Amino acid sequence: MSGPKKRMRDSFLQAMKERMAAARDVFFLTADFGSPVLDGVRKDFPDRFVNVGISEQNLVNVATGLALEGFRVVAYAIAPFITMRCLEQIRINLAILSQIRPLNVTLVGVGAGYSYEVSGPTHQALEDIAVMRALPNVGVWSPADAATAAAMAHRALDGIGVRYLRLDSHPLPDLGPAPTPDELKRGFRLGGSAGAAAAIVATGYMSHLAGGVRDELEAGGIPVRTVDLMDLAAPDLAALAAELAPCRAILTLEEGFVGRGGMDSLLGQHLAPLLPKAKWTHAGLEPHYHFEIGPRDDLLAAQGLSRPALAARLIDRINA
Amino acid sequence: MHVNVGELKKQAARVRAETLRIHAAAPETRVASSLSAVEIYVCLFYGGLLRHNPADPRDPARDRLIVSKGHGSISLYPILADRGFFPKEELRRVCRPGSFLGGIPDPVIPGYETVNGSLGHGPGVGAGMALALKRQGSDRRVVVVTGDGELHEGAVWEAFLFAAQHKLDNLILIVDDNSRCMMDDTARVVGLAPLADKFRAFGWSAAEVDGHDVEALAAAIGAAQTGDFPGPRAVIAQTVKGKGAPSLEGDPLCHVRTLTPQEVEELTGGAP
Numbered sequence: 001m002s003g004p005k006k007r008m009r010d011s012f013l014q015a016m017k018e019r020m021a022a023a024r025d026v027f028f029l030t031a032d033f034g035s036p037v038l039d040g041v042r043k044d045f046p047d048r049f050v051n052v053g054i055s056e057q058n059l060v061n062v063a064t065g066l067a068l069e070g071f072r073v074v075a076y077a078i079a080p081f082i083t084m085r086c087l088e089q090i091r092i093n094l095a096i097l098s099q100i101r102p103l104n105v106t107l108v109g110v111g112a113g114y115s116y117e118v119s120g121p122t123h124q125a126l127e128d129i130a131v132m133r134a135l136p137n138v139g140v141w142s143p144a145d146a147a148t149a150a151a152m153a154h155r156a157l158d159g160i161g162v163r164y165l166r167l168d169s170h171p172l173p174d175l176g177p178a179p180t181p182d183e184l185k186r187g188f189r190l191g192g193s194a195g196a197a198a199a200i201v202a203t204g205y206m207s208h209l210a211g212g213v214r215d216e217l218e219a220g221g222i223p224v225r226t227v228d229l230m231d232l233a234a235p236d237l238a239a240l241a242a243e244l245a246p247c248r249a250i251l252t253l254e255e256g257f258v259g260r261g262g263m264d265s266l267l268g269q270h271l272a273p274l275l276p277k278a279k280w281t282h283a284g285l286e287p288h289y290h291f292e293i294g295p296r297d298d299l300l301a302a303q304g305l306s307r308p309a310l311a312a313r314l315i316d317r318i319n320a
Numbered sequence: 321m322h323v324n325v326g327e328l329k330k331q332a333a334r335v336r337a338e339t340l341r342i343h344a345a346a347p348e349t350r351v352a353s354s355l356s357a358v359e360i361y362v363c364l365f366y367g368g369l370l371r372h373n374p375a376d377p378r379d380p381a382r383d384r385l386i387v388s389k390g391h392g393s394i395s396l397y398p399i400l401a402d403r404g405f406f407p408k409e410e411l412r413r414v415c416r417p418g419s420f421l422g423g424i425p426d427p428v429i430p431g432y433e434t435v436n437g438s439l440g441h442g443p444g445v446g447a448g449m450a451l452a453l454k455r456q457g458s459d460r461r462v463v464v465v466t467g468d469g470e471l472h473e474g475a476v477w478e479a480f481l482f483a484a485q486h487k488l489d490n491l492i493l494i495v496d497d498n499s500r501c502m503m504d505d506t507a508r509v510v511g512l513a514p515l516a517d518k519f520r521a522f523g524w525s526a527a528e529v530d531g532h533d534v535e536a537l538a539a540a541i542g543a544a545q546t547g548d549f550p551g552p553r554a555v556i557a558q559t560v561k562g563k564g565a566p567s568l569e570g571d572p573l574c575h576v577r578t579l580t581p582q583e584v585e586e587l588t589g590g591a592p
Contacts, residue, residue: 027452047455050486058444058478065448068433069456088438089475093445097435100427 005171006146009110012167013037015153016074020045026157027066031059031077033110038076056081060089060107067103072157078116079109079125079166083132094162095135106156107164112142112204113255113285115169117296121289125166129203129232129254130261132164139163140232144207146171147178148230155184163233168205170296175207175228186239187231193223195246198318200310201227202253203263209300210253213310222318232263241274249317250278251310255300258284279317283310323367323542328534331399332362336564337588338398338411344584346415348423352562352574353392353467356498359532360465360557361396365403367538369545370463374404377430383460384449386434388442389467389496391424396431405430440473442466443493447483450491450552461545463492469501472510477522483552484523491552492544493524496531498561502575516556525549531557 014037020026027048028041034051042049048071052059056077063075075082083090094105109125116123132140141156141163143149152165176191183189192199192214202210207228214224225247229235244250254263264282272280286303300306304313336358343351364370364385373379387393394414401408406420406429413419420428424437434445446464453460470476483491497515499506506512519526525547529540537557544553561575562568565587568577579587 027455050451052482053478055478055482057475058447058482061441061444061475061479062448062451062482064434065445065450066452067448068445069449069452071452089441089444092435092438092441097427100435 003173005173007169007171008143008146008149008167009035009169010037011146011150012108012153012165013041015150017041017044019153019157020048024048025071027071027073029059029063029066029073029075031056031075031081033077056086057089060086061093063105064093064097064103067105068101072104074106074108076108076110078123079111079128080123082107082109083125083128083164087131090138091135095137098137098162102160103162104157104160105162107162108167109164110167110169112166112168113206114296114299115205117299118293120291126256126285127260128164128166129256129263130265133233133261133266137162138233140166142166142203142230142232144172144204144228144230145174147174151179151184166204170205172205172208175211179230184230185236187229187235188240189228189230190243191226191228193218193225196223196225197247198222198249198314199225199227199244199247200251200253200314201229201263201267203229203232204255206253206255209305209307209310212307213314216307216311217314222315224314229263232266237271237274241271244275244278247275247278249314249320250275250280251314251317252280252282253305253310254284256284257287258282260287279320281313281317283313323535323538325535328359328362328366328538331366332359332534335362335395335398339395340565340579340584340588342394342397342411342414343579344581345412346423347578348415349394350391350423350575351394351565351579352568352577353389353498354394355563355565355568356531356559356561357389357392357465357496358395358563359534359537360494360496361393361399363534363538363541364463365399367534367541369538369541371460372403372431374430377405381460384433384446384462386442386446386449386462386464387425387432387436388464389439389470390436392467392496393425393436393465396425397421400429400431439467439470440475443476443479443483446491447479447486447488450483450488451486453490454488459490461490461492463494465494465496468495468497468499468512468515469506469509471495471512471515472501480519480522480524480552487550488552489550492541493552493554494541495554495556496559497556498559500561500572500575504572516554519554524552524554526554526556528556528558531559532563
């Protein structure tokens, strides 16, 4: 990790603000969830900004109605609330309806994983990847840094369809250069050593931890390929398999429950068959709620998600 | 507005008979819920209360109709066919393999706007459409039809608050208040009375009307659409679930009742 830390939501909202200034068909909804940058959106575009109040079900339904009438809609709330409080509204009015009628709706959830580290399980998004992955016609986008979040804002407005954008609440350094359009299209970007026999595939905040594990292993003479998986619904798995073809050991790393339909399921079910020689290990949160308060990295380390523990886990796969 | 009462009555009788015939051929359909709403759909489509264009079902100049009680709109099928949204022959294929006319309608059917099989979504989506139309400067209206049991869903009350907050005077809600949900009388499950007062307390105008009296119903819908109330408008159409089929009208469980072909034949006076 290096460089100044920036909030994903700030870069996303700044990009949206610029697009709202340039086009009159972008509408912003929030479920009483704000930020200083969003205050600017509210001030500059009062005719295209509505706070629906603490009502995520209505947030999604109103977003649908606006989108049916031609607006490109952003709906903004806390991550577990905008995915699970209103899951049926998303299923009926976005996933099913968008298969029949074109809609452009971007659901933005802030608070990926343990982001809200002192708020406990109600505010932590631990199941959102699995839940949203289950819905056809809904993209699941997971940026690891502010530059990626901004790029995804533009990609959402330039496309058509429905997607869930999972933002971290903490300021984070850029993982690397902003993703290129081609990387966004493929849904992943690469780091570390090309041709390495070991790889870590991670998403969001965990892509930063993956970089730390990689650096530690490479300092010890073990080359590692890292993959920042940005698209958790429909990445270009054939392209990813081609990049990881030399790998004999692959660690997946996510800040969500393992074995419950998250990124590990996506990769285990759909990528692993394309890489039959690789030995896999899936790291994430144990399927259990935790009520401990703590620095995020301590909460993760308590579940074996620390640099040394993960490095040891990958080495174990390399040596298996 | 001049309304041809005789024509509306004639259409209601035809639609009721055709609904029963559809049900006879497709007993999976929810006939009791569909029969209570016949006059609502008839008034909208034959009473000049819903601008529509069968040649272009998504014509921007149309009024938007959201049939939130989707299961209870089999009686809309013969109306849409008659108006030319799709060929009348399709009415003979309801619920058959390959037909787009299912037991619960989806917007693959010309004339339907949204997905309606799950209850409680229409008011919120309709509020979003109404807000969009106002912000776009359109004078088109959004008409949402719900049942009364459907108002048990909490999301509709979120939408009612929202619509009042934004003074969506282009949003018309028609409640097919047939007083029954699936397992019992609504009042014996979770009562909604006084419903009109609830709407007024939420910032809506509310009118109560006999939902089978086409003259009164058309007048109430027309008044709701053209009145100067500065907010959303509700028309509570008091109806009878299973209207026109005596064995359904008296049965608290009529929602899930199926009429036999013989019953339908007696009610409709034989084959069309």
